[in-house]
Amino acid sequence: MNEGVLFPPLPHRIESRAPAAARDISLQQFVRHATVTKDAGRVDACRVAFGERYDDLRRHAGAIKSHTLDHLDAYLDRFEAAATRAGATVHWAADAASANRICLDIAKRINAKVCVKSKSMATEETRLLPELEAAGVKTIETDLGEFIVQLDGDAPSHIVTPVIHKNRASVARAFVRDLDARYTEDPGELTMIARAHMRKLFERADLGISGGNFLIAETGSLVICTNEGNADLTVSLPPVHIALVGIEKLIPAMEHLPIFLKLLARSATAQPLTIYTTIITGCVTGPARSAGQRSGADADGPRELHVILLDNGRSELLRAPTRELLRCIRCGACLNACPVYKAVGGGHAYGSVYSGPIGATITPHLKGLHNYPDLATASSLCGACFHACPVHIDLPSQLISLREQAAQRHISPAPERAVMKLWRWIMQSPTRYRIASGLARFVLSRLEDVDIPLPGPLGAWTSCRTTPRPGAIDFRAWWNERERTKDNDHRPASDRGRA
Ligand code: SF4
Structure with missing residues (x-):
């Protein structure tokens, strides 16, 4: 991956990258077309499904997340106890280095040679992939978009659609170059080429790594949503699976999951439900459990399931004024709605794993305002992100607060x-x-x-x-x-x- 794109020398100023992107007409066209289409799809899907109840629904979802965050310590303990009972091993990682160390220790212990990885913002955040590769573990991104990014040595440009900045021709060229495939721009054929390539790797993999969309405190379950089913394969084929998940992904109980699944799918891709929505509770070697949960006799799934709970600055965000930012379910709707994200040609200009309005608000908190002094100014404060957010995060107010802090601390230029x-x-x-x-x-x-x-x-x-x-x-x-x-x-x- 082109590390410098997401991890530039600090301090990083968005204005250093934005002008070049603004002059790149084809980049502008890809990003504008994709985001406008996605945003319109979201609005339509939410209108059809929820009508006038939409605002109440997103307030309710926001309230569930806020409640969980207000009692995060208790819910984390509850999750750990339930997941352990179900046969999973729960690890705690205070920062990126300790999360990666836990992963590498597991990979070393099982003598892993091939790792299949599904898309995960948390692993992007900790830069896990290069560390695995450096340790001799061949690691393959199995989400199609992330796979293309990996082939090109590029970096993802969007939370949900990593290749929003590419067209079919560039994907076709990458497949000819790296997979020895014949040139085609047909999306179906391109998908089949990638599929055939990955299937062989899935069969050989001894380690699977994923993130997680939600963690359920009541049952100790991990919930993963993908449209390609690749995450399910990373869980079910390799004998050992590691899920690296931010601590903010908790929700209290299974009964709270449906509202988030409905909102996530419609906000991210305008679908009623993400195609593969998988709930994983424990692993095959775990003790037999009550009906509805995976039992010790279940033939599918990993022999070892590790869940790493990642803090990496999130405890700092728990401070009251910024707590609402942890409600984010990474749907990407605020990116699609944002006029600035379009104008700067997608996520690379932000110089961080998280881009768009949510990136402009959390990155300065996670990485230091002095390191990202002008990200909060990359907004017209039009409020489109707030209206798009399915968990009712007041992003414009958070941006204004960051600008205020930059002025008070004399971080903004004289x-x-x-x-x-x-x-x-x-x-x-x-x-x-x-x-x-x-x-x-x-x-x-x-x-x-x-x-x-x-x-x-x-x-x-x-x-x-x-x-x-x-x-x-x-x-x-x-x-x-x-x-x-x-x-x-x-x-x-x-x-x-x-x-
Ligand atoms: S801030 Fe809201 S709209 Fe943006 S990614 Fe997070 S949940 Fe989605």
């Missing part, structure tokens, strides 16, 4: 702070605002028809955009006219009649 001070001074007085906006209109109207880059720092704006033109009339004049006419056409008279 010129930016000076401009914001000036802006505040102007906005505090109607007279000053009127003079400043009149001045801006005058300057911008002089630039009309002159498509030249603006000077100094303003050049960052015009390097990939045309110089903004003022409207025919200013806002105040428009507002006054609207009040006077009180009709239903809210456009200025000068604009009426236009399509």
Whole structure:
């Protein structure tokens, strides 16, 4: 994997990568087309399934997660006890290094040579794959998107759709180059090529690794949702399975699972249910248990099941103002809805495993605001992410809070702070605002028809955009006219009649 994409030298500024992405027209087209389609699909799927109950439903889901997070210590203990009773081994990892060490110790003990891995944000976060490879364990990503990313030595660009930034032709080229396949751009054929390649590896694998979408405290169960069934194969074929899961993935009981499955599938891919939704409780060598759970006599599944509960900064996020961020179920809906994610050509510009609005909010907390000083500014604060979020996370407020902290701690650049001070001074007085906006209109109207880059720092704006033109009339004049006419056409008279 191109490590530098997701783990750049720090501090990382999104503005260092955004301009190149903004000028890459084909990248823009892939990302825009995919995200717009996904976002429209989500809206439609939620409207059809939930209608006016949608808002209540997402509030309810958010409340279940909040309750779990408020009592996380008790639920974690409950999960550990239930999972252990069911035959799993539960490990605790305070950080990425200890999570990887646990995985490597297990791989070494069983003398693992081939590992099949399903898509997992937690393993991306800990950079597990390169460590396994360095330890001599050949590791294959089995999610099709992640597999393509691995072949290309690239990095995932989206939480749910890692190859959102690629087209069929680039996938076809990778398969010709690395799998000795004939060139085809047919998605069905490409899938069959990958399938045939992976099946052989699944048969040889002695270790399977996955993440987990949910953990159920009551039963000690691990829930994995995929559309390709690859995670199920990583669990059922190799004799040993490791699931690396963030501690925030807990929900209290099985009865709470359906609401999250409904919301996750519709928010991520506009499906009523993810195609393979698997609940794993213990392993075949575990003690026989009550009806409905896997028993010791069950022939399928691993002989050893290890669940690693990963903290890696999450306990810090449990502090009250940021706790709601841990409600995230990684559906990716906020990425698809975000105009900035589209404008910067997908996730690579964010320089972190988590991109889009959720990445812009959690990364500075997990990795330090000083290391990602401008991520929180990569938002228009339009609120689209909040409306898309199925667990009702107030992402815009979290972004504003980060900006405030950056200003208070003098992390944002001095010129930016000076401009914001000036802006505040102007906005505090109607007279000053009127003079400043009149001045801006005058300057911008002089630039009309002159498509030249603006000077100094303003050049960052015009390097990939045309110089903004003022409207025919200013806002105040428009507002006054609207009040006077009180009709239903809210456009200025000068604009009426236009399509
Ligand atoms: S913040 Fe909300 S919308 Fe974004 S990935 Fe998480 S759950 Fe989905």
